[in-house]
Amino acid sequence: MKKSYTGAFRLFTLLLVMMMVLSACGGGTETAEPAAGAAESGQAAAGGGTAAEDDKSEDGLVSIEDFDTAAANEGTAIEGGSLNYGLVSDTPFEGTLNPLFSSGVPDANVSQFFSESMLTVDENYVYTNDGAATYEVSDDGRVFTFTIRDEVNWSDGKPVTAEDWIFAFEVIGHPEYDGPRYGSDIENIEGMAEYHEGKADTISGLVALSDKKLRMTFLKATPSLLSGGLWTSVVPKHVYGDIPITEMAAAPETREHPIGFGPFVVDRIVPGESVTYKRNDNYWRGKPALDGVTLRVVSPSTVVQQLETGGVDLVDAFPADQYPDNADMSNVQYLGDTDAAYTYIGFKLGTWDKKAKEVVTNPDAKMADVNLRKAMWYAVDNDQVGQRFYHGLRWNATTLIAPSHPDFHDTENPGVAYDPEEAKRLLDEAGYKMDGEFRTNPDGTPLEINFVSMTGSDVAEPLAQYYVQSWKAIGLNVKLEMLEFNTFYDRVGQNGDDDPSVDVFQGAWSLGYDVDPTALYGRDALFNFSRWSNEENDRLLKEGVSEASMDVAHRQQVYKDWQQLMVDEVPVFPTLYRASLVPVNKRVMNYDIATGSGVYLYQLALNSDKPVVAE
Incomplete structure (x- = not known):
C-alpha cells in the first residue's frame, strides 16, 4: 500500500496547521504540521500525481487512486542544473532550521535539502539499515546499537559522531530546554528522567562506544522503537556546544547558516522568503546530480502561474481546491498519494504548565461540556465539505488515526455522522436553551464562542465560514477570526502560552511514521493544544x-479502544482525511513521493536546462 510522504522531511519536526490550512506546510495552502516525534528520512517527497480531466467522475469528483507517486518524465539527464522549488504559503517561513526546536512543516520543507535523519524507513514505516546509520537490537528489544557510516560528515567537513547524537538528547532533556521534543518517548531512555530533573550530569542510557558507534538503552521495549518512535535527528556539537540552550533556537547557527549532512548546503537565506542551496560534493550517498536548488515562498494565488511559466519546477503541496481547473496543465505531471494527515476542530479545555511540562485541564472551561463539543461535531457535514470544497481530494474523517496507517485505522468506527437535529437535542438536554437567535449557557448567561482558523488557500475563509454557519444553525453564536500561520500557532499555544480568548480552533496534523498518538494527545505533549487530559x-x-503491544493484535485493539474514547470525549474531532498533490515540471527526473520508495533527493535531476512552459 502506498504511504504518504509529502515533503522529504516534512515528517521531521512536528506541528500543526489549520486547514485551509495546521499543521501543515505553510500559511499559504492547506497545511498541517508534523507530528511530534515524527521521524525524517532522506527520501524524496512532496505530493502530487498524474490525473487528468478524464480521470474525474461524472459528478466532478477526483480519486487519489488515479494518481502515480513517481515522476514518469523521460529523457537524458543533463549535467548539473538548478531546480526551482516552491513553498506554497501566504506567510513567510519562520526559519527555525534546527530539528530540536523547529515545529512547523514549512521549516521542515526548508530543511529537507540540507538536513537528514540518521535512519530511513520502508513502505511500512519500519526502520531500515539503508540510512546514514545502521542498527542492531538486543534480544529483549531494549538496547539499540547504532553505527554511523564512516563517510557521513557534516557539510563543514567534520565527521558526524555518536557524541553529536548524544548531544541532541542532552539538549532535549536539559531542564532549560523549552522546545517541543521532550515527552514520554524521550523519557523512555534509561537515565533521561534523572538528567531532566537535574539529578544527573549525563544520561546513563546513552554511551558512545566509539566516534561512530552509539549504544542506546531504553527502560522498556516498545513497538514504537522500530517504527518511527526513535529520535533520529542529530545536531553538530562542535557548532552548538558552547551556545546556551535558551539561545539556540534564535542563534545565527540556526537561522542564518545552518549545517547538515544532506545532499545540499545552504548558500544564502533571505529570511522567511527564500533559500539558495548548492551541491554537497561530499554527500555520503554520492555526488548529487543537481548543481543546486532555489527554494522560495509562492503564494497560493500565484502558484498556478508560477507552474505554467516554469517559475517553479515543483511545489511542496498544491491547493486541492485549484486542481479541477488546472488538471490539464500541459507542462506538469501531478503526483498524488493518500496523505499521512488529517484536519480537525479542537476545543480549548485547559492550559499548559510550563514548569511541570504538562497540560492542566480546566473542568470549568467554556467548552468543558462534552455534549456541547459533540453537538458541534454533529452539526457539520464533512462529506459535503470534501466534495464541494475539495472535489473528493479531501473526504470525511471518522477517527484520529488516519487511513495512512491501515493496520490501526478503525474502518468500522463511523465517528459522528452529520445530524443537526441530534445536535439540537443534545444541547437542549444539556441546558443550552435558545434565547432569541442563539443559545445561552445552562446558567442563563450569554454563550459566545471564539473560533480561530488560518488563512491560506482561496477556500480557507469560506470553509471556516461554513462551520460558523453550521453552528449557527443549531443556535450557537460563534465568532470567527482568521489568522496567518505564525500568529495562529502562537495563539493556540505552540510556545506553551495559551491565549484565553481562543475557545475553538481549526487545525490539521501531518503525522509521523509511528502510529502512537501520545505526542499529540498525551498529558505531557506540548502539541496537545486542546489541553485535555483523562485517566x-x-x-x-x-x-x-x-x-x-509488541503483539500487533493487542496493539490494534488498544488503538481501536483509543479511537472510540476520542469519539466519546471529543477533545477534538477529525474533519477531513486528505490527498497530497504535487505538480512536477516535465523536465524533472528521479522524483517519487511514496514513503520507502528508495528514491532520494540527491538523485533529483533535470532533462533540460530550461523548464517546460505550459502551452
Missing part, C-alpha cells in the same frame, strides 16, 4: 507502547 487516555496511550 483512561493516559492508560490507553501507555498500553499502546507497552511490551504487551
Whole structure:
C-alpha cells in the first residue's frame, strides 16, 4: 500500500496547521504540521500525481487512486542544473532550521535539502539499515546499537559522531530546554528522567562506544522503537556546544547558516522568503546530480502561474481546491498519494504548565461540556465539505488515526455522522436553551464562542465560514477570526502560552511514521493544544507502547479502544482525511513521493536546462 510522504522531511519536526490550512506546510495552502516525534528520512517527497480531466467522475469528483507517486518524465539527464522549488504559503517561513526546536512543516520543507535523519524507513514505516546509520537490537528489544557510516560528515567537513547524537538528547532533556521534543518517548531512555530533573550530569542510557558507534538503552521495549518512535535527528556539537540552550533556537547557527549532512548546503537565506542551496560534493550517498536548488515562498494565488511559466519546477503541496481547473496543465505531471494527515476542530479545555511540562485541564472551561463539543461535531457535514470544497481530494474523517496507517485505522468506527437535529437535542438536554437567535449557557448567561482558523488557500475563509454557519444553525453564536500561520500557532499555544480568548480552533496534523498518538494527545505533549487530559487516555496511550503491544493484535485493539474514547470525549474531532498533490515540471527526473520508495533527493535531476512552459 502506498504511504504518504509529502515533503522529504516534512515528517521531521512536528506541528500543526489549520486547514485551509495546521499543521501543515505553510500559511499559504492547506497545511498541517508534523507530528511530534515524527521521524525524517532522506527520501524524496512532496505530493502530487498524474490525473487528468478524464480521470474525474461524472459528478466532478477526483480519486487519489488515479494518481502515480513517481515522476514518469523521460529523457537524458543533463549535467548539473538548478531546480526551482516552491513553498506554497501566504506567510513567510519562520526559519527555525534546527530539528530540536523547529515545529512547523514549512521549516521542515526548508530543511529537507540540507538536513537528514540518521535512519530511513520502508513502505511500512519500519526502520531500515539503508540510512546514514545502521542498527542492531538486543534480544529483549531494549538496547539499540547504532553505527554511523564512516563517510557521513557534516557539510563543514567534520565527521558526524555518536557524541553529536548524544548531544541532541542532552539538549532535549536539559531542564532549560523549552522546545517541543521532550515527552514520554524521550523519557523512555534509561537515565533521561534523572538528567531532566537535574539529578544527573549525563544520561546513563546513552554511551558512545566509539566516534561512530552509539549504544542506546531504553527502560522498556516498545513497538514504537522500530517504527518511527526513535529520535533520529542529530545536531553538530562542535557548532552548538558552547551556545546556551535558551539561545539556540534564535542563534545565527540556526537561522542564518545552518549545517547538515544532506545532499545540499545552504548558500544564502533571505529570511522567511527564500533559500539558495548548492551541491554537497561530499554527500555520503554520492555526488548529487543537481548543481543546486532555489527554494522560495509562492503564494497560493500565484502558484498556478508560477507552474505554467516554469517559475517553479515543483511545489511542496498544491491547493486541492485549484486542481479541477488546472488538471490539464500541459507542462506538469501531478503526483498524488493518500496523505499521512488529517484536519480537525479542537476545543480549548485547559492550559499548559510550563514548569511541570504538562497540560492542566480546566473542568470549568467554556467548552468543558462534552455534549456541547459533540453537538458541534454533529452539526457539520464533512462529506459535503470534501466534495464541494475539495472535489473528493479531501473526504470525511471518522477517527484520529488516519487511513495512512491501515493496520490501526478503525474502518468500522463511523465517528459522528452529520445530524443537526441530534445536535439540537443534545444541547437542549444539556441546558443550552435558545434565547432569541442563539443559545445561552445552562446558567442563563450569554454563550459566545471564539473560533480561530488560518488563512491560506482561496477556500480557507469560506470553509471556516461554513462551520460558523453550521453552528449557527443549531443556535450557537460563534465568532470567527482568521489568522496567518505564525500568529495562529502562537495563539493556540505552540510556545506553551495559551491565549484565553481562543475557545475553538481549526487545525490539521501531518503525522509521523509511528502510529502512537501520545505526542499529540498525551498529558505531557506540548502539541496537545486542546489541553485535555483523562485517566483512561493516559492508560490507553501507555498500553499502546507497552511490551504487551509488541503483539500487533493487542496493539490494534488498544488503538481501536483509543479511537472510540476520542469519539466519546471529543477533545477534538477529525474533519477531513486528505490527498497530497504535487505538480512536477516535465523536465524533472528521479522524483517519487511514496514513503520507502528508495528514491532520494540527491538523485533529483533535470532533462533540460530550461523548464517546460505550459502551452
